[in-house]
Amino acid sequence: MNTALGIILITLVVMVTLWVTIFGTAGAMLSRHAGSSRSLGIFLGASLGPIGLIILLIRSRRSHQPQILSDSMVGITIQTSSGTMDIGI
Amino acid sequence: MANDAIMQRRVLAAIGAAIVSSSLALPWLSARSASHSYAHSAISLPIFPWIILTLVLVALLCNLLSTSFSVSWLESLSAALASVIFLSPIVSVISINLASAWATPALMPSTFRRVLIGVTPASGLWLALFGGLLMVVSAIDKTSEFLEGLRSSGQRLRAGDRTVIAVILAIIGAILYLESRYQSWITLSVSTTTGAPERWPIPGFALPVIGIVSNFEIIAIIACAIWQITRPSLGTATTLTIIGFAPVFYGAIGACMRLVPSDASIRIPEAFNSTIAQWAPTAERMSNGYMSIPHLRQSVHANFSMGQGSTCSLIAGLFVVLAGLILIHTHKNEGN
Numbered sequence: 252m253n254t255a256l257g258i259i260l261i262t263l264v265v266m267v268t269l270w271v272t273i274f275g276t277a278g279a280m281l282s283r284h285a286g287s288s289r290s291l292g293i294f295l296g297a298s299l300g301p302i303g304l305i306i307l308l309i310r311s312r313r314s315h316q317p318q319i320l321s322d323s324m325v326g327i328t329i330q331t332s333s334g335t336m337d338i339g340i
Numbered sequence: 341m342a343n344d345a346i347m348q349r350r351v352l353a354a355i356g357a358a359i360v361s362s363s364l365a366l367p368w369l370s371a372r373s374a375s376h377s378y379a380h381s382a383i384s385l386p387i388f389p390w391i392i393l394t395l396v397l398v399a400l401l402c403n404l405l406s407t408s409f410s411v412s413w414l415e416s417l418s419a420a421l422a423s424v425i426f427l428s429p430i431v432s433v434i435s436i437n438l439a440s441a442w443a444t445p446a447l448m449p450s451t452f453r454r455v456l457i458g459v460t461p462a463s464g465l466w467l468a469l470f471g472g473l474l475m476v477v478s479a480i481d482k483t484s485e486f487l488e489g490l491r492s493s494g495q496r497l498r499a500g501d502r503t504v505i506a507v508i509l510a511i512i513g514a515i516l517y518l519e520s521r522y523q524s525w526i527t528l529s530v531s532t533t534t535g536a537p538e539r540w541p542i543p544g545f546a547l548p549v550i551g552i553v554s555n556f557e558i559i560a561i562i563a564c565a566i567w568q569i570t571r572p573s574l575g576t577a578t579t580l581t582i583i584g585f586a587p588v589f590y591g592a593i594g595a596c597m598r599l600v601p602s603d604a605s606i607r608i609p610e611a612f613n614s615t616i617a618q619w620a621p622t623a624e625r626m627s628n629g630y631m632s633i634p635h636l637r638q639s640v641h642a643n644f645s646m647g648q649g650s651t652c653s654l655i656a657g658l659f660v661v662l663a664g665l666i667l668i669h670t671h672k673n674e675g676n
Contacts, residue, residue, distance in 0.1 A: 290481065
């Protein structure tokens with residue numbers, strides 16, 4: 252019984268490792284693109300899988316979306332590691 | 341201040357690693373043959389504890405090094421390994437519960453099902469999950485937010501904040517409900533083909549409908565409780581109250597069952613014995629004769645008694661309903 256349980260638990264750990272490698276890497280890339288922490292992206296991608304990636308994708312798109320700064324100005328907000336920067340045109 | 345934050349992060353990672361490592365000596369799984377259950381600590385399993393120990397040590401080392409020399413790949417590796425340590429117990433619990441859900445056996449590979457049926461998660465697995473959570477919080481650099489959240493919840497609790505009290509009650513209810521799934525709800529005494537009477541305690545997870553639905557209810561209770569802490573709303577409070585009535589209802593059925601006569605003559609369907617015939621030899625072979633499932637007579641005289649599982653479910657439901665009612669009352673007062 253011990254051997255069978257051991258093999259099953261090892262298989263589960265291997266499956267989780269593969270899952271974390273695939274979705275964690277994708278999460279890290281998307282998170283980096285959105286300008287936020289890479290490790291948070293790894294955790295979100297790994298724990299929520301495709302749903303986590305969609306959340307990160309939406310965040311990434313929002314952070315790069317053009318927005319109206321005032322009535323006469325249109326600009327973009329760039330997120331950097333030290334904060335956000337608005338560039339108006 | 342920055343040094344304090346780094347120190348807190350390191351300490352949290354070390355505590356998480358210590359909890360996961362010490363959990364290996366405790367029972368991770370409890371396997372059940374027809375009438376007996378046996379605890380298995382992770383350390384008694386082959387290779388598996390060494391894999392977990394290696395993962396924990398490498399994750400801790402990466403975490404400590406990444407706080408000293410800000411190297412981004414070390415931080416990423418630490419987060420990835422901590423995620424593996426945190427997710428492995430969760431996936432194990434999900435697999436065990438899927439294997440226990442007899443209505444959907446096709447969801448799992450047959451080898452998993454044969455071995456995992458009757459297996460329940462034990463204290464070590466839950467402790468590893470908690471330790472893994474601490475390691476993840478440290479690895480993704482959310483230690484200060486985590487500690488601040490704990491501190492403010494403690495202050496709100498001391499100040500008598502009803503929301504925090506209700507959330508704690510709801511979480512206690514969820515834990516009790518989870519525990520009730522693994523306790524015996526009905527104990528059957530049946531005669532087998534060998535003539536010797538067998539006592540079969542039937543846990544909550546093996547019961548039709550309740551076994552499967554309770555999984556989703558526990559997840560919903562925990563989700564509603566967490567939601568209440570972050571964004572309190574009347575809708576979530578009402579949902580929590582409604583969900584809480586389900587375990588109360590199951591517990592009430594158990595209480596009613598105590599009133600009916602406990603002796604019954606049951607005709608066992610042939611399909612039941614043929615299922616046993618299909619499963620028993622492989623399960624017995626894989627477990628070295630450890631899981632023996634006896635055949636039943638076609639017509640058996642069964643004597644059943646109610647276990648403590650339904651009582652535990654009733655108490656769990658009352659906790660959740662009370663939590664929901666407190667939250668509704670709080671919202672009503674705030675609205676006025």
